[in-house]
Amino acid sequence: MDKSVDVDKLVGLAKGYSGADIAALVNAAAMSAIKEYITINRTAQAPIKKEVEAKTGPESNNAPLLISMRHFENALKKIRKNVTMTNINTNLA
Secondary structure, eight states, X not given: OOTTOOHHHHHXXXXXXXXXXXXXXXXXXXXXXHHHHHHHHHOTTOTTHHHHHHHXXXXXXXXXXXXXXXXXXXXXXXXXXOOOXXXXXXXXX
């Protein structure tokens, strides 16, 4: 996980998410990071390559696969919470 990940902020952003929702969120962030990593390593001209090279050095074949806050923020746009207050109140009654 990249240093940019603010776990406290993620906790706040994921408030109301079920365990399954959080698992889906983490999986979506991970898949985004993996796809980006593959693109960077296949395409020397990828725009994000400069950002990675700044952290790992130019032409590094051992660039780490990191999940950044950006990946989590993008995942939050796709993964919505499935538990509503109505569901909670119904299950508690």
